[in-house]
Amino acid sequence: MRSASPGRLRLGDRVTFEKRTYTVVGLTGMRVRLSDVHGTGMLIDQVHLQAAEDFAVLGAGERAALGSAALLDHLPEKVAERALWWQHHLIEILTGLPPDAPAGAGPRPEYDPACRSLAERERAKAAELTALGEEISARTVKRKRQRYEAGGIAAVVDHRLAPHASLLGRADPRVVAAIRQAIAESVPASTRTIEYARWRTGRILAAEHGEGLVEMPSRATFYRLFGKLSGGVHVTGSARTRRALADQPEGPFRYEQVAAPGELMQIDSTPLDVLVQLDEGVPGRVELCGLVDVATRTIAAAVVRPTTKSVDASLLLARALTPEPMRPGWSDALKMSRSVLPHRRLLSLDERLEHAAARPVIIPETIVCDRGKAFISENFRSACRTLEIIFQPCHPRSPAEKPHIERTLESVATLFCQFLPGYLGRTAEHRGRNVEAEPLWSMLEIQEFLDE
Numbered sequence: 001m002r003s004a005s006p007g008r009l010r011l012g013d014r015v016t017f018e019k020r021t022y023t024v025v026g027l028t029g030m031r032v033r034l035s036d037v038h039g040t041g042m043l044i045d046q047v048h049l050q051a052a053e054d055f056a057v058l059g060a061g062e063r064a065a066l067g068s069a070a071l072l073d074h075l076p077e078k079v080a081e082r083a084l085w086w087q088h089h090l091i092e093i094l095t096g097l098p099p100d101a102p103a104g105a106g107p108r109p110e111y112d113p114a115c116r117s118l119a120e121r122e123r124a125k126a127a128e129l130t131a132l133g134e135e136i137s138a139r140t141v142k143r144k145r146q147r148y149e150a151g152g153i154a155a156v157v158d159h160r161l162a163p164h165a166s167l168l169g170r171a172d173p174r175v176v177a178a179i180r181q182a183i184a185e186s187v188p189a190s191t192r193t194i195e196y197a198r199w200r201t202g203r204i205l206a207a208e209h210g211e212g213l214v215e216m217p218s219r220a221t222f223y224r225l226f227g228k229l230s231g232g233v234h235v236t237g238s239a240r241t242r243r244a245l246a247d248q249p250e251g252p253f254r255y256e257q258v259a260a261p262g263e264l265m266q267i268d269s270t271p272l273d274v275l276v277q278l279d280e281g282v283p284g285r286v287e288l289c290g291l292v293d294v295a296t297r298t299i300a301a302a303v304v305r306p307t308t309k310s311v312d313a314s315l316l317l318a319r320a321l322t323p324e325p326m327r328p329g330w331s332d333a334l335k336m337s338r339s340v341l342p343h344r345r346l347l348s349l350d351e352r353l354e355h356a357a358a359r360p361v362i363i364p365e366t367i368v369c370d371r372g373k374a375f376i377s378e379n380f381r382s383a384c385r386t387l388e389i390i391f392q393p394c395h396p397r398s399p400a401e402k403p404h405i406e407r408t409l410e411s412v413a414t415l416f417c418q419f420l421p422g423y424l425g426r427t428a429e430h431r432g433r434n435v436e437a438e439p440l441w442s443m444l445e446i447q448e449f450l451d452e
Contacts, residue, residue, distance in 0.1 A: 009046065014058040014100065017049060021058070023099035058103060079158060086156045089129070090148045093121045093141070118145075171225055174214050178204040179222075179229050186235045187246045194236060198222050247397045264294045265364045266405035267316065267375065269308040273413045275422035277440040278306070283422070286443055288412060288450075289374075291316050292405045293362050299408060300362050304447045310377035317383055321363060323356035330452060334358055366390040368402050416450065 009015070009032060013024045022034035022042070032049055034042045049055060075083075092098045096107030110116060110124035119138075122145065126138040147155040168176055182200045186192065198219070205214045217225065226235075234242040258264045269289040278284045289312055290302040301319035305312045326335060336346075339358035346353050350361075367389055369375040376393060384391040394401040417423055421438040425431045441449070 009057070015049075016054055016056045016058060017044075017052055019054060021100050021102075075157065083153055083157045086144055087148065087153050089125055089141075090145055090156070093118070093125050093145055094149070096121075168225065168228060171217070171221075172214065174205065174209060175201070175217060176225065176229070178208070179225060183226075183230050183233055183235055187233070187242055189239075191236060191239050191242075194223060194226055197226060197235065248400060258295045261293055261296050261298070261360070262362045262364050264366050264368065265291055265300065265362070266294060266368045266402040267291045267313065268370060268402060268405040268409060269313075269372065269374065270409045272304060272446075273417045273424045273426060274420050274446065275424060275436055275438075275440055276304075276446055277442045279443075283436040283440055285424075286446070288409065289313065289316055290405060290409055290412075291320055291364075291367075292408045293364075294404050296360075296362075297404070297408075298360060298362060300360075300364075302450055304443055304450060306443070308372070308374045310374050310379035313374045313377075313380045314383040317364070317387065317389075321361060321387075323350065323352045323361055324359040324451065325352075326355055326357050327448070327452070330357070334452070363387075364389050366392055368392045368394060370394050370399070370402065371396060420446070420449070 009024055015022055015024065015034070017034065024032060024034060030046045032044055032046050034044065034049075088098055088100075092107075092111055096111045096113045097105060107113070111121050113121075116124070119142075122141045123138045126136055126141045129136045129141075144156050178201045179197070181204055182197045185200070186197070198216075201222070202216055205216070206212075216222070232245065234245065267290070269287050272286050272288045274286075275283045276286050284306070286304050286306055287308045288302060288304055289308045291300045292298065293300055301316045303312060303316055303319065323336075332338060334357050336353055336356045336358045341358065341360060364387070367384060369392075371393055374380065381391055383389075399406050413426060420441065422435055422440045424435055
């Protein structure tokens with residue numbers, strides 16, 4: 001039987017169309033969105049719907065908290081169907097009846113509001129959906145129900161699957177590609193202004209597509225696009241920071257898992273942030289070369305030299321394999337006999353440990369280094385071969401492949417260098433006045449303090 005006033009459809013109405021029963025879940029202009037018992041949605045023109053021979057309005061269903069379904073028109077079909085599927089089950093939780101229930105039907109016992117509390121109905125729905133293979137908890141059902149009551153069907157849409165607006169708006173893809181190229185060219189170059197990047201973008205477009213064939217955006221629009229595309233690149237900032245960021249690994253860097261001392265060790269050198277009194281009697285800079293064990297974080301050896309050469313790197317290996325003797329004036333707390341190391345058992349292996357300091361002797365199995373001349377030299381490689389040590393150089397400009405020694409050498413500045421006279425700071429910006437006029441230590445004295 002047809003409705004007396006078929007032109008007046010409202011949210012929640014139950015209608016028949018093509019021998020099936022649907023619920024009106026959305027009205028947008030002259031289009032109607034229908035949902036059947038399985039939650040499958042359909043968007044149809046209202047004129048075509050009402051012109052169907054078997055169309056009839058069976059009655060007004062539950063309209064509470066249905067909300068607006070206009071958002072579903074702009075969503076992918078699977079996302080909209082999932083939202084309608086949730087709506088079908090949530091209405092049954094709230095009212096006891098699904099939206100497609102026939103007239104005069106009663107609620108199922110587990111969803112009867114007169115006998116079951118809201119929490120019990122939520123748990124029953126979670127159990128029902130889990131039995132259907134959905135693996136949905138009662139907590140998830142409650143959260144969906146709360147969102148549905150607050151915002152209607154739009155609130156239960158899975159926005160992770162919904163399309164998102166582009167951050168670049170309606171910008172010409174050719175202009176975006178040209179800006180990206182200009183940003184890439186700035187990484188190894190000197191720092192310039194955004195105006196230069198704008199000029200360079202125009203030149204790239206003219207070279208690739210012809211002069212004047214691609215319209216450049218306005219100055220304000222270009223600045224907005226440039227700001228979005230250059231985020232985190234430091235195009236107009238520090239060139240050093242820009243190059244360091246570009247050298248970082250593209251994906252998560254995987255560190256080697258080590259468990260035993262000496263299994264993996266890292267070596268590197270860096271200028272020491274302290275002025276020393278050189279042999280000629282003039283102040284000058286020296287370099288610190290260090291070897292760290294990754295498993296125990298032990299500084300196996302560290303030497304101070306005017307410049308790090310291959311012989312100094314080989315000397316570092318020798319010091320790592322040799323017990324450190326106690327020096328006159330050192331505290332008894334630095335003795336190996338006072339440390340947690342098994343002194344008695346080690347003494348039976350090497351008598352030199354009787355008067356040794358607490359620095360452990362670690363035999364390297366693998367050494368990771370950068371491509372500095374001192375480390376890739378034939379002298380250092382020969383020393384590694386003699387000691388049967390695996391020599392593993394890093395990729396060019398990849399400090400992230402030996403992070404432990406990088407961090408260790410940086411820590412020397414804050415844990416050691418800043419307590420010495422002649423401390424320079426890590427950059428000229430942090431340097432004080434007349435540092436060279438302070439009473440400076442010699443290189444041998446600096447080495448003595450570092451060993452202690």
